[in-house]
Amino acid sequence: MEWLEIGALNDIPRLGSRVVRTSHGDIALFRTENDEVFALDDHCPHKGGPLSQGIVHNRRVTCPLHNFVIELTSGQAVAPDEGCTRSHPAKVENGRVWLSIRQAAAVN
Numbered sequence: 184m185e186w187l188e189i190g191a192l193n194d195i196p197r198l199g200s201r202v203v204r205t206s207h208g209d210i211a212l213f214r215t216e217n218d219e220v221f222a223l224d225d226h227c228p229h230k231g232g233p234l235s236q237g238i239v240h241n242r243r244v245t246c247p248l249h250n251f252v253i254e255l256t257s258g259q260a261v262a263p264d265e266g267c268t269r270s271h272p273a274k275v276e277n278g279r280v281w282l283s284i285r286q287a288a289a290v291n
Contacts, residue, residue, distance in 0.1 A: 211235035221255035222273040228266025
């Protein structure tokens with residue numbers, strides 16, 4: 184697994200997010216109240232809304248367009264909503280945020 188250094192943890196506001204632009208699309212990095220960091224494609228599985236503009240609460244984010252609630256740990260929508268957005272490994276070491284970008288699965 185290849186890790187990319189993104190920046191300081193304090194560059195992401197608590198209960199907020201930052202967007203990392205990659206050749207694979209935008210990835211939203213979310214910071215919880217407890218300084219956990221999670222990474223998801225910045226794309227709601229419902230209608231493609233920008234999750235980075237949503238409200239972070241606990242280990243979830245609510246999409247700003249239609250209030251879909253997404254688990255930050257997995258990218259899964261919370262019932263009764265359905266769908267999933269791709270999650271990416273993220274970690275914090277010595278106050279620095281690191282991201283590993285998962286590739287899209289091949290379609291046969």
